[in-house]
Amino acid sequence: MKDMNFLLAGVGGQGTLLASNVLARVGVRAGFDVKKAEVHGMAQRGGSVSSHLRWGQRILSPLIGRQEVDYLVAFEKLEALRYVGMLRPGGTVVMGEMSISPLTVSSGNDVYPADAEVRRIVGDATEDLHLIPSLSLAESAGNVRAHNIVVLGALSNLIQEVRPEVWLDVIAEWVPARFVEVNRRAFESGRAYCGSNDQKPMRSCGVLDQPTETEAS
Amino acid sequence: MKKELMSGNEAVARGAHEAGVRVAAAYPGTPSTEILENLAHYDTVYSEWSPNEKVALDVAIGAAYAGSRAMAVMKHVGLNVAADAFFYASMTGLEAGLVIISADDPNMFSSQNEQDNRNYARFARVPCLEPSDSQEAKDMVGVALDLSEQFDSPVMLRITTRISHSDTIVELGERDFQEPAEPPEYRIDRQKYVMVPGNARRRHPVIEERIRQIKEFAEDFAVNRVEMSGTSLGIITSGVAYQYAREVFPEASFLKLGMTYPLPEQMIRDFANRVDRLIVVEELDPFIEEAVRLMGIPVEGKSIFPLCGELDPTIVRESAVQAGLLAESSSVATSQPEVGYLPARPPLLCPGCPHRGLFVTTNKLNVVVNGDIGCYTLGFLPPLSALHTCGCMGASIGQAHGVSKAGIAQKHVAVIGDSTFFHTGMPALLNVAYNQSDTVVIIVDNRTTAMTGHQQHPGTGSTLMGQPAHAVDFETLARGFGIRHVYTVDPYALDEVEAALRESLDAEGPAVIISRRECALLPEAKRQWVALAVDEDQCNGCGLCFRVGCPAIAKSDRIDERTKRNKAWIDPLLCTGCEVCAQVCVRKAILFRDGVVKREVEVA
Numbered sequence: 001m002k003d004m005n006f007l008l009a010g011v012g013g014q015g016t017l018l019a020s021n022v023l024a025r026v027g028v029r030a031g032f033d034v035k036k037a038e039v040h041g042m043a044q045r046g047g048s049v050s051s052h053l054r055w056g057q058r059i060l061s062p063l064i065g066r067q068e069v070d071y072l073v074a075f076e077k078l079e080a081l082r083y084v085g086m087l088r089p090g091g092t093v094v095m096g097e098m099s100i101s102p103l104t105v106s107s108g109n110d111v112y113p114a115d116a117e118v119r120r121i122v123g124d125a126t127e128d129l130h131l132i133p134s135l136s137l138a139e140s141a142g143n144v145r146a147h148n149i150v151v152l153g154a155l156s157n158l159i160q161e162v163r164p165e166v167w168l169d170v171i172a173e174w175v176p177a178r179f180v181e182v183n184r185r186a187f188e189s190g191r192a193y194c195g196s197n198d199q200k201p202m203r204s205c206g207v208l209d210q211p212t213e214t215e216a217s
Numbered sequence: 218m219k220k221e222l223m224s225g226n227e228a229v230a231r232g233a234h235e236a237g238v239r240v241a242a243a244y245p246g247t248p249s250t251e252i253l254e255n256l257a258h259y260d261t262v263y264s265e266w267s268p269n270e271k272v273a274l275d276v277a278i279g280a281a282y283a284g285s286r287a288m289a290v291m292k293h294v295g296l297n298v299a300a301d302a303f304f305y306a307s308m309t310g311l312e313a314g315l316v317i318i319s320a321d322d323p324n325m326f327s328s329q330n331e332q333d334n335r336n337y338a339r340f341a342r343v344p345c346l347e348p349s350d351s352q353e354a355k356d357m358v359g360v361a362l363d364l365s366e367q368f369d370s371p372v373m374l375r376i377t378t379r380i381s382h383s384d385t386i387v388e389l390g391e392r393d394f395q396e397p398a399e400p401p402e403y404r405i406d407r408q409k410y411v412m413v414p415g416n417a418r419r420r421h422p423v424i425e426e427r428i429r430q431i432k433e434f435a436e437d438f439a440v441n442r443v444e445m446s447g448t449s450l451g452i453i454t455s456g457v458a459y460q461y462a463r464e465v466f467p468e469a470s471f472l473k474l475g476m477t478y479p480l481p482e483q484m485i486r487d488f489a490n491r492v493d494r495l496i497v498v499e500e501l502d503p504f505i506e507e508a509v510r511l512m513g514i515p516v517e518g519k520s521i522f523p524l525c526g527e528l529d530p531t532i533v534r535e536s537a538v539q540a541g542l543l544a545e546s547s548s549v550a551t552s553q554p555e556v557g558y559l560p561a562r563p564p565l566l567c568p569g570c571p572h573r574g575l576f577v578t579t580n581k582l583n584v585v586v587n588g589d590i591g592c593y594t595l596g597f598l599p600p601l602s603a604l605h606t607c608g609c610m611g612a613s614i615g616q617a618h619g620v621s622k623a624g625i626a627q628k629h630v631a632v633i634g635d636s637t638f639f640h641t642g643m644p645a646l647l648n649v650a651y652n653q654s655d656t657v658v659i660i661v662d663n664r665t666t667a668m669t670g671h672q673q674h675p676g677t678g679s680t681l682m683g684q685p686a687h688a689v690d691f692e693t694l695a696r697g698f699g700i701r702h703v704y705t706v707d708p709y710a711l712d713e714v715e716a717a718l719r720e721s722l723d724a725e726g727p728a729v730i731i732s733r734r735e736c737a738l739l740p741e742a743k744r745q746w747v748a749l750a751v752d753e754d755q756c757n758g759c760g761l762c763f764r765v766g767c768p769a770i771a772k773s774d775r776i777d778e779r780t781k782r783n784k785a786w787i788d789p790l791l792c793t794g795c796e797v798c799a800q801v802c803v804r805k806a807i808l809f810r811d812g813v814v815k816r817e818v819e820v821a
Binding site: 011024025028033034035036037038039040046047048059060061062063064065066068078081082084085101102103104105106107108110111112113121122124125 | 220222326350379382383384385386457460461463464529530531534553554555556557559560561562563564565567600763766768770771772783788
């Protein structure tokens, strides 16, 4: 099997590191060599957080080279844009719908990229993009904070090498016992969402690709 | 055997447990902090947060003198603080294994400088091991301790951020250590352990001979290995750089060095003879490269790969292409999506951070602030821009004293955190009191070591292993040093801070202000969070509240009709209810906590 390189990106406090811990253990459970490197600076809350994660027969570097990312998994739209340059040609983007304004934006000194701009930039990088209404699906599952697991659920449907039970087992080990059920539902909804929309041309699914009235819902 | 995915830091902790370490001491510092945090979970090992790295190393040395395996852990700059102890430990040797973990931070993700601590190893004649992944990090703790005991020398295990914070698969072992039935006896050897000049002169040749013997030993040392493949290119490498180089040069032959000081000279010569072109791939200094060149062997390294920052596969590949080591075609594809400018997410003081109220006040009184290392360093960023120097741990107070002695008319203010004050601030405050300068020292006491993720310290009332401890009282301490003007204020109460600061600036002689309020992210503080709200009818968009630099305050979509400016909006998910913005607002347009509660009652 070819190595699989994942780059997870989000904002501190979003659950990016939990998601990368889960994804790493799923790889181990599935029998791969796994390496994971977390990249974060000094901010306690609100900074950019990214995690390089690799599955394969024998992984050497914990960091992924530029344009060698197979799956860019983003929990926040601006953070997705920050890393599209890492994607290999034809790579896959799985992106949650959240947007979190940096201080410079909320104080009015910067502008958060509009959805059309997000779509154009990601579209330039790849046709294989999966835009997941992670917040609304997580809310229906019972807790908006499970949006990260919704995104993992979506990703799971793109990785045929690993059965969903493996993912669910690892999630159950990594979230507090009282949240296991909510996270299971969140995972299933993300997985189902990505699965159903995958039948469309271009293998794209999600909020940004649909008409704007859906976007608002 | 059980296998687990572990970070390098977790693996070092596991390695200490397995290798029979009995005493471990450290001061928190990125990227090393999680080593002791993890080790504290093993009840086989006594672990502690010492007030600073020098104390931590002395503690570990004492334990090793007493016949127990010991470990001291620090970030690279921590070894600067502990350097004195590092050198004498090399001179004396030990009764049991001593390993010093130096976690270097190439690229300075969370550091003030980018030093390569392998230089310390050579400087002090201490062997240096460098793991390339978590498995090696775990194993090399035991290897280092064996080496330490075999040659009667401390051993440095040098890791880097990329080893500390990367997870790789580790095969676990058992703790290979028999607790002695009897309590250990302390062996007295004054000639070896009393480093007065007479004894020290006798010891110096001993440690020179020791390092010569270790150099011989290095030739057959299992951590150094040759991986032969093609002979056109030979690569000497160590640490995480080995992984990058292996990935980028699949055809090359490798000499992977697990011990980078002292170097196995014959092994290097033999390897050099078997390849047409020899290069060194290493992060930061040309440490191996220069040693190889001194052997008279033609070698390249920093002429190809960068001296500054950390390496990664892309940098190694592109540098190699540029140097003609790889074909142009192995360069990464050039077509990149047009991303353009993206708003950054710089580090910033969190919503509810107690430091914010203090800096709003120092700005109001226009004082120059000598800063220190901790979360409050972020006060230098706009819009606060309230901090004007930051050098190293504990530097603020000495600097402010020096400024005062240099005759600057305006009183300088030193701002230092609680943990940093214990680390190296105390002697500097003693100096202010002793040598009498008009310095104002503000101890920002947020009841924890916040920046590295909330570690205990001598002021918190608890230890790393969860034992209750006396919580040092800063006020008594300052008075004991001879400071007469001592104030304790709540940084959430701006009037209180301003009054104390004005009095301190007017006072004769030095003053200390303890700005005490627990970090807003501590669990007990979180339980008291209440989101404030803007009264949009009162707000005219003047923007004063934006200048406190709180991530929870944003521009609302509503425009004030008269000023044509955006009104303020408070993000209820981020706001903790510290009320600093509410105190700054002259139009009383931000509701205080009781106003928010009252409004909720009215709505209900």
